[in-house]
Amino acid sequence: MSSTPRTLLDKIWDAHVVCTPSGELPILYIDRHLVHEVTSAQAFEGLRLAGRRLRRPDKTFATPDHNIPTTDRRLPIADPISKQQIDTLRTNCREFGVRLFDLGDADQGIVHVIGPELGITQPGMTIVCGDSHTATHGALGALAFGIGTSEVEHVLATQTLRQAKPKSLELRVEGGLHPGVTAKDLVLYLIGKLSTEGGTGHVIEYTGPCIRRLGMEERMTVCNMSIEAGARAGMIAPDQVTFDYLRGRDYAPRDFDRAVAEWERFPGDPEAVFDRVEIFQGGDVVPQVTWGTNPAQVVGIDAAVPDPSTFQDPNERDSGSRALDYMGLAGGTKIADIPLDRVFIGSCTNSRIEDLRAAANVVRGYRVATTVHAMVVPGSGRVKRQAEQEGLDRVFRDAGFEWREAGCSMCLGMNPDTLEPGQRCASTSNRNFEGRQGKGGRTHLVSPAMAAAAAVTGHFTDIRHWLYR
Amino acid sequence: MQPFVTHTGIVSPLDRANVDTDQIIPKQFLKRIERTGFGQFLFFDWRFLADGTPNPEFELNRPVVAGASVLLARRNFGCGSSREHAPWALADYGFKVVIAPTFADIFFNNCFQNGMLPIRLTEEDVDELFRRARAAEAGGSPYRLHIDLPNCTVGDDAGFSRTYAVDPFRKRCLLEGLDDIGLSLQHVDTITAWEAAHAVPSVE
Numbered sequence: 001m002s003s004t005p006r007t008l009l010d011k012i013w014d015a016h017v018v019c020t021p022s023g024e025l026p027i028l029y030i031d032r033h034l035v036h037e038v039t040s041a042q043a044f045e046g047l048r049l050a051g052r053r054l055r056r057p058d059k060t061f062a063t064p065d066h067n068i069p070t071t072d073r074r075l076p077i078a079d080p081i082s083k084q085q086i087d088t089l090r091t092n093c094r095e096f097g098v099r100l101f102d103l104g105d106a107d108q109g110i111v112h113v114i115g116p117e118l119g120i121t122q123p124g125m126t127i128v129c130g131d132s133h134t135a136t137h138g139a140l141g142a143l144a145f146g147i148g149t150s151e152v153e154h155v156l157a158t159q160t161l162r163q164a165k166p167k168s169l170e171l172r173v174e175g176g177l178h179p180g181v182t183a184k185d186l187v188l189y190l191i192g193k194l195s196t197e198g199g200t201g202h203v204i205e206y207t208g209p210c211i212r213r214l215g216m217e218e219r220m221t222v223c224n225m226s227i228e229a230g231a232r233a234g235m236i237a238p239d240q241v242t243f244d245y246l247r248g249r250d251y252a253p254r255d256f257d258r259a260v261a262e263w264e265r266f267p268g269d270p271e272a273v274f275d276r277v278e279i280f281q282g283g284d285v286v287p288q289v290t291w292g293t294n295p296a297q298v299v300g301i302d303a304a305v306p307d308p309s310t311f312q313d314p315n316e317r318d319s320g321s322r323a324l325d326y327m328g329l330a331g332g333t334k335i336a337d338i339p340l341d342r343v344f345i346g347s348c349t350n351s352r353i354e355d356l357r358a359a360a361n362v363v364r365g366y367r368v369a370t371t372v373h374a375m376v377v378p379g380s381g382r383v384k385r386q387a388e389q390e391g392l393d394r395v396f397r398d399a400g401f402e403w404r405e406a407g408c409s410m411c412l413g414m415n416p417d418t419l420e421p422g423q424r425c426a427s428t429s430n431r432n433f434e435g436r437q438g439k440g441g442r443t444h445l446v447s448p449a450m451a452a453a454a455a456v457t458g459h460f461t462d463i464r465h466w467l468y469r
Numbered sequence: 470m471q472p473f474v475t476h477t478g479i480v481s482p483l484d485r486a487n488v489d490t491d492q493i494i495p496k497q498f499l500k501r502i503e504r505t506g507f508g509q510f511l512f513f514d515w516r517f518l519a520d521g522t523p524n525p526e527f528e529l530n531r532p533v534v535a536g537a538s539v540l541l542a543r544r545n546f547g548c549g550s551s552r553e554h555a556p557w558a559l560a561d562y563g564f565k566v567v568i569a570p571t572f573a574d575i576f577f578n579n580c581f582q583n584g585m586l587p588i589r590l591t592e593e594d595v596d597e598l599f600r601r602a603r604a605a606e607a608g609g610s611p612y613r614l615h616i617d618l619p620n621c622t623v624g625d626d627a628g629f630s631r632t633y634a635v636d637p638f639r640k641r642c643l644l645e646g647l648d649d650i651g652l653s654l655q656h657v658d659t660i661t662a663w664e665a666a667h668a669v670p671s672v673e
Contacts, residue, residue: 011672012670014672014673015667015670015671015672015673016670018656018659018660018663019656019659019663021656023637023638023641024638024652025636025638025639027653027656027659027660029660029663029664029667031670038499038500038552039551039552039553041502042502042503042504042553045502050650052650052654066499067499067500079500081500081501082500084500084502085500085501085502088502124670124671124672125670126670130551130553131550131551132549132550132551132575146551146575147551147575147578148551148552148553148556148575148578148579148582149504149553150553150579150582150583151578151579151582153650154649154650154653157650157653157654158650158653158654158657158660159660159664160653160660162638162649162653164636166574196487196545196548197487197544197545197548197571197573200545200571200572200573200574201574227549230545230548230573230574232574232575253669259669262669262670262671262672265671265672266672294487294489294548315486315487315543315544316486318484318485318486319485319486319487322485412491412496412550413496414496414497414499414500431489431491431549431550433489433491433492433549434491434492434514435491435492435495435514436491436496439495439514
């Protein structure tokens with residue numbers, strides 16, 4: 001159609017604009033709508049009140065993940081308000097004919113883990129969910145972003161969204177990552193460079209040799225945290241890594257080779273122009289640890305907590321000193337000297353099988369420090385079973401970790417998995433906001449390997465010098 | 470949705486950047502399945518002390534801003550989680566307008582869905598509004614702003630006046646209190662035809 005060179009974003013966008021009514025925002029078609037219990041009840045109720053139907057139940061998939069216990073699933077949910085929210089999701093899915101991966105379903109899990117895992121997520125698609133970490137699915141070359149509950153209702157009713165086209169931001173990462181440095185460290189580093197609003201109004205496309213070398217699950221970790229830099233979506237052009245990952249998955253296209261032939265046309269044209277380009281070197285990245293209360297407040301493991309009074313920007317100075325107050329830290333403290341009370345390995349950022357393998361490799365042959373309470377929460381039922389087949393659960397349990405059922409758990413602490421006031425946690429999740437993991441809790445974001453090492457030693461430890469047993 | 474045309478109200482300054490939606494409405498209040506009643510939990514962890522009494526240190530608890538309906542904030546307001554409970558809580562508390570230099574995208578969109586107007590002004594203008602609010606409050610009276618959506622202006626009684634940009638479609642929906650699902654369903658035949666022609670995403 002068009003001869004102008006186009007980016008991946010341009011191609012997906014053009015392939016989904018149904019129409020642009022005069023004086024209105026474009027109507028964008030949505031291929032996959034993922035639904036969970038916390039942001040959907042009011043939307044289904046809105047449909048019901050207006051007497052509207054769910055337009056495409058076949059493109060809508062649901063699972064409870066945010067507000068569910070990760071302990072014994074045979075027991076009833078203790079909190080009556082949580083139970084009502086889960087029951088409401090069940091009722092809505094039954095009434096409107098939505099496929100629900102319910103508690104007890106072998107494929108239940110965090111919505112952003114099961115989408116790719118089941119092959120529901122595919123290249124070239126538009127994917128939305130009432131959750132800001134929907135960007136995860138962009139790792140497979142989809143345009144995926146989080147929406148509010150009113151927009152959830154709009155998608156339920158019309159299978160479309162009103163959207164202005166976002167700007168494009170290329171984050172090119174040259175070179176490669178050093179041993180011990182992971183996708184999580186890379187994305188934390190990039191957020192630190194961009195700031196928490198550097199990507200606002202943009203969709204990030206991660207490009208360059210360093211990104212190409214990442215495996216599929218590592219790419220998901222990178223795209224997952226795009227929102228922490230303010231970008232609603234992050235994406236990586238589909239390639240052989242993507243196709244190999246998807247082949248044979250439950251919801252993958254039956255005529256897979258034909259689908260691949262189409263998907264291969266989505267990567268951006270070589271001459272395509274982005275609205276903005278930033279270039280980084282993978283070799284500059286060391287293992288990262290956040291010190292503050294937003295994900296851009298981050299430094300390397302070999303650094304010290306910064307002194308905010310030296311910051312140029314008055315906003316950053318103010319949020320920095322407020323953050324240190326909340327975190328109970330002083331500028332100049334070496335990161336490696338910070339002791340931990342809790343370790344959480346899980347969340348839509350880092351709860352997949354490769355994350356658990358990385359953490360288990362660190363833990364194998366060691367014990368969790370006596371001062372630390374550590375837990376592993378697999379991202380899905382499938383991840384959990386796979387880990388158990390590989391004996392990873394034994395490695396974790398033998399070391400003193402708790403081994404839980406799949407869910408969002410202590411990433412946001414809506415369920416009983418929370419920090420106590422003042423507790424300090426090394427967490428593989430995505431947000432270190434005040435109170436995120438529990439009122440008064442202090443969160444440091446790290447990679448799974450760094451979290452595992454911290455669990456063993458009781459303080460942050462440079463994984464590059466770890467003695468693997 | 471209630472139409473939004475013009476509004477005059479007391480300004481409540483919140484002088485901190487990167488206010489995330491976890492602060493606006495903490496997760497323990499997301500278990501409810503209604504859209505209403507969230508105002509009592511707005512900024513819960515900042516607004517209340519451990520014993521449940523109002524925190525006198527928190528800006529919004531000062532008597533001079535009682536009844537405020539215009540929130541004045543810093544950069545990147547509403548970042549983080551997509552939870553629409555954040556605008557629900559702000560609106561239920563009584564806010565009609567939020568002014569900041571920048572907003573997070575999802576929060577910004579969510580405001581319009583709830584009859585609330587987010588206004589972006591320059592960092593300098595926001596600084597100036599903080600100064601004017603502080604000066605008024607120092608004199609014992611609250612600071613008021615007039616917001617006009619048809620003309621896209623915001624101003625006070627002492628010579629401050631600025632225009633702001635707002636997407637024409639969002640503006641029309643606010644002015645007329647339109648349900649955008651209803652608007653989109655007017656195009657249902659186009660959607661149906663498009664769907665029939667596009668079974669799977671393909672590069673055009």
